[in-house]
Amino acid sequence: MSGINKVILVGHLGKDPEIRHLEGNVTVASFPLATSEMYNKDGRRVEQTEWHNIVMWRGLAEVAAKYLFKGKLVYVEGKLRTRTYEDKGGVRRYTTEVVADNFTLLGRKSDFENPVNATDDPAAKKVDDANSEPEVDFKENDGEEDSLF
Amino acid sequence: MSGINKVILVGHLGKDPEIRHLEGNVTVASFPLATSEMYNKDGRRVEQTEWHNIVMWRGLAEVAAKYLFKGKLVYVEGKLRTRTYEDKGGVRRYTTEVVADNFTLLGRKSDFENPVNATDDPAAKKVDDANSEPEVDFKENDGEEDSLF
């Protein structure tokens, strides 16, 4: 029945987020995130980098567009989702993405001139722009559009 | 600076949740949760149980009141919060609690007659009772009342 599907990453953006606007005023941001691990192989220090496809929806995507850039160190929390698509040759292929629920900027002091702690909220119907600081405790609608991508 | 404060527990409730109603129609649920670990000590199998004080606020507390009972196996996600209080002798004491963000019932088949996957949502202003299944994807206001407790 109900299960848990949670991903926690800390890594650097490989590129600026790519922003797309879908019908119904839905924003989607996507970018590659690198998580590197150092380990010893035969006595030498080796770095292994894993690349993750991060996807952010709606309000979270809009915050991402403002604050996330190539090279930034970021904490990302989300869930795994494998989707299927057909390549140009009509072959069914799979790709696994991390659909983010929230993120937090970490890292260099300069990053913190605009600290961000954003959340993709599946419940709220509308962002409350009223009380300033839209980048903090940001919430936004989620839902069936998840499968539009 | 922004940081991360996350707790993930899977364990059994030691008691039924204790429900309190604060001013402003704010509901608080609290209960002890046991997480047990088996390990080998001198070749013998030993069980070590850790007890956690779980606190749930508002809508999440109301869902807890309906679905969480002594003995249930539950996944709880939340954050650590240490608060200070004065004991009867006027001595300052500290207690550390896990303030839950969401929970998911796991476990026995009988538990799944009422499956629950609930979330405490700091953004939504009102629970949407309209479209049934209030226990699923439940959302509720959060905020400064966190410190009322």
Add this chain to the structure above:
Amino acid sequence: MSGINKVILVGHLGKDPEIRHLEGNVTVASFPLATSEMYNKDGRRVEQTEWHNIVMWRGLAEVAAKYLFKGKLVYVEGKLRTRTYEDKGGVRRYTTEVVADNFTLLGRKSDFENPVNATDDPAAKKVDDANSEPEVDFKENDGEEDSLF
């Protein structure tokens, strides 16, 4: 730079683990794991299931072979790894797996006749069979063979 790459899943095995024995006495176990989520769509209750490819190495694979079976509810902790391979047509393809670090059996009472809390340990050179209960606090070598698969 060092990063974090962590996956936490609670779900049911879709099949018994498939066990392979590689050169050098290395065991690999792999199986699909389903994590289901209930949500409301247009007022109706909908279940969405995500399938994850779980991979376990060495000693952890051996524990998996003994205790994990189709239908079991299990907590799995691990890391994401996307690897590349060529399909029969010589086309480069990608697949994303969760390489498990440890797992814990959850769930039905009958599951607990053989409770398991296993760990894939990148440090230990050999499993300590001496002091009984090999299924608990199980540790095993890890390392470069990770890329043999």
Add this chain to the structure above:
Amino acid sequence: MSGINKVILVGHLGKDPEIRHLEGNVTVASFPLATSEMYNKDGRRVEQTEWHNIVMWRGLAEVAAKYLFKGKLVYVEGKLRTRTYEDKGGVRRYTTEVVADNFTLLGRKSDFENPVNATDDPAAKKVDDANSEPEVDFKENDGEEDSLF
């Protein structure tokens, strides 16, 4: 039966670790870690800081002694443990700590001149100093001494 007790923190050390050497050549490191959260209260930006007592054992403590200092940004993974003690007045008191399993230094570029990704390993009997880089993939014995503290 078996449960999950996991804490994930990203924050800054409030002090240099305090290092203690117990009987049996057991090292213990402890330090306060701050995780801050920004949120909006009445339209103003407010920062709330939570302090955590982090404890590291054996080899992990030794790595901590070398690489962790006041102000450093660090990812810490561990488990909650509440222990009881008697204060000077003979009153039973409780304190909750995060017993770390591993940590990773994050943050400023200068931090990465000595990147660290350390693990407290409950299985390995001895650290392998042979192949250099003792700070990476560090492993060490764990066990019953956990309760010596």
Add this chain to the structure above:
DNA sequence: TTTT
């Protein structure tokens, strides 16, 4: 005070 849970669970096995």
Add this chain to the structure above:
DNA sequence: TTTT
């Protein structure tokens, strides 16, 4: 392909 799981589970409820």
